[in-house]
Amino acid sequence: MFHKPALLIKDPELIKQILVKDFNSFVNHVGGSDDHDPIGRDNLFLSKDGLWRNLRKKLTPFFTSGKMKSMFPFLDKIGDNLLDHMEQMSFGENWVEMHVKEKLSLFTTDAIASVAFGVDANCLNNSESEFAYISKKMFDFTFWRGLELTAIFLLPEITKFFNLKMFTKEGTEFMAKTIMHVMNEREKSKVRRNDLIDILIEMKNNDEQPLEIETLISQAAVFFLAGYETSSGAATFALYEIAKCQDIQNRLRVELREALLKNQGELTYDIVMNDTPYLHQVFLEVLRIYPTTPILDRECSNPNGYSLEPYSDFVIPYKMPILIPIYGIQRDEKYFEDPLKFDPERFSPDNIHKISTFTNLPFGTGNRSCIGERFGLMQSKTAIIKILMNYRVEMADGTPQEIRLARNALTVQSEVKIVLRFVKDELVK
Template identity: 35%
Template sequence: MLPFCLALLLLVLLFSYLHLLERYSYFRRHQLPYLPVSTWTPLGHLKQLLFLRISFGDLFKNIYADEHTREAKLAGFFVFQTPALMIRDPELIRLVLIKEFNSFLNRYEAADARHDPMGALTLPLAKYPQWRESRQCMSQLFTSGRMKQRMYPLMQQVLMDLERHLVKRMCGQSERVLPLSEMCQLYTTDVTGKLFYSWDVGGLREGKSPLRQQTKQLFRPDVQKVLHFMCIFFLPQWTWLLRAKVFSMDYAHFMRQLVRRHATDTQVDLIRQLQQLQQARPHTHYAQEADFIAAQAGIILLAGFETSSALLGFTLYELAKQPKLQQRLRQELATAFGGDAQLSYEAAATLPYLKMVCLEALRLYPAAAFINRECTRAEGFALQPHIDFVIPSGMPAYVSILGIQRDAKYWPKPLHFDPERFAPAHIKNISPMSYIPFGAGPHGCIGSRLGLLQLKLGVAHILRSHRVEFCERTVPEIRFNPKTFMLESLDELYLRFCVDPL
């Protein structure tokens, strides 16, 4: 019996080895540059990520910058055993994201509509043509007129709470070392509550927020959440088997309750707008789905919480590292504020150095560290004359935004925080498609302008009354958290806040 079992085990191992050898020879057979991978692992290039040893952003940045493909326009790698492409050339990036959008209609990741209808309805995971309907619907929430007339006055109310919160945290001292994450998260969740749910959350006033509590609970990793998320992102064809869900049951219930509670409130922008569009277009896909509004409410909160709050902390960290840059920005803000407590919408949108600082922060810490597209053309998509290769239908193509925005080929001294890169005299030298912090093309971030405005205002109102400095508790460099999807610091960021009104 034992010899038979050993023989069977050897046969299984041999079969597995030959199977992986065949799968991993894909790019060699097609004569494309690729990253080598061990034939003994079924995980492809995802091993470190699956074991939570590297962040998503760092993984795809490392694939982008791998020495085996450093000069190539694209590089092959493996998502488990699925061949995937890392697009490295700006012209090819433009081709996939913009010029040939109709050949790359969907993102690769997906939720199972049967077992996770709420997750499948969210804008990032919806598939074409449902995505197109939802995008047209949601885009009306982010028009310039709505931002100026409706959103900006509401944001000013939260900014006053932010300044009072900071004064309270200082406890009457002229200097105090404070962590950034809680304050930044309370700020962004308060803004989201005000703008989209007409909910005065009061997180900055109370020091706690039900919206922040929900998002932190959702992002708190456990085995089931990690399995579900990895399946949705890298094995979308198997989500039905694992019954993977984007939102936890508690988070989904919270969002449904939030929508029901405000269903008749005419002041709730997000819910009211989506209700009106459902009624106006009753035959569209989203109009027939009961969870459509709750799904969008849920994803908007997550997007604002994880990206905007971390970005505000990163920006303050970089300004504390370079006091001269911070002083120049504070001088500009002193002139802009004058004796007023608020900036006008026009000033917030146009202050040149504030804009340069925030654009440089988005270069080093893009809102989307990476993006992908799935080839949806049945016959595949030919890359000639750029490369002699046809991307087959269903193959994912990735773009490492973190990688290209930190590439010395396009950005001299790429790790150095230098707002002058975006000065009017220099901005024309930026290579097209080497700077896409919110993605690009029809799938680009729908809330990019709001995200940039929120960052500008947060920085302006914090520096209006305080100066930030490095201290003994400040980490010398930022490491990204391997347990979160977006870019977030692994270490708490501590800065010394010094009372110094403009």
């Protein structure tokens, strides 16, 4: 990695050793920021050792299935806003075409703002809203932002000297202003909503280990950053694949219709997360082919180094970066027959046992895996379900038959806009 060697690991056994069995020797992600950038340094993704353990323990309760279930009505409402938005777009006879990623990004921005922070970001109704502007800016990959983020992940030691920061100045100020306002209002009103803001207030007021306000804001900022792009990207690829393969879409619609009819046509958390197993298969296959985070990383956190015996006599030195190229592994024919074929049957109850946990890692694994996995699945699946409840998805004129991936992006993204056609076709009348 530029100035220092890194170790690329592809063997499933070694991956297991590093991510799970010997986690204590590989606690941290590579990179980080410094004193000049506490929001970049102290967020859950980049924080190290003791601070990370403390934060992870405190933030985990927000992501339990009970908590997600209690938050589902807020998400359901944002799903309805998405449908209203589609309804208002100019229709052909009974269809609408849209740039899917753009619209789903507005959806996930509204979803995270509402579910995690209790804020009505209103991006779907007003794509010029401050939230929409800031979230887009966070991911705009200009040359300078590219250099800044590359340094934070690969050359953390120079970040202080060049005053490089993980979030843009604009993004940080907006996030700080918004979160502090919501926290103050919440404390004044004494109402509990059981969301992330309540957890941040508890962390602030904890007598034993009170946390700095910057540390609290940095958690909100990283949830936003880690949650909005990944989930909208995954849902976009899912809609693209089912537009391409109408048989898969038909099966999804049948499954969904049955689940809804059993529940008088009402969408519930259980339908989204438990009672649509084929949708789950489709989603896992989407994340196999398009893992939004294409590489997992760790650094050796054992000051004595880590011996690779019996695989090799190499001792991984302290702080050496470890890279696990999940995009390549998940598309490797050694592990997946005909790897570029979109085939949700790979994840059927009869076949799933053939897939090793360590060759399919879209959310990572072990103690440092994605904390927002359940939230991510819930919001992406809700968007897909809401759409399928009302529309059939088709390729539009000019939708590419093969996806070429963007080179200048941090996440797995299509090089060109994915525009799809949505034809009115209500599932339950």
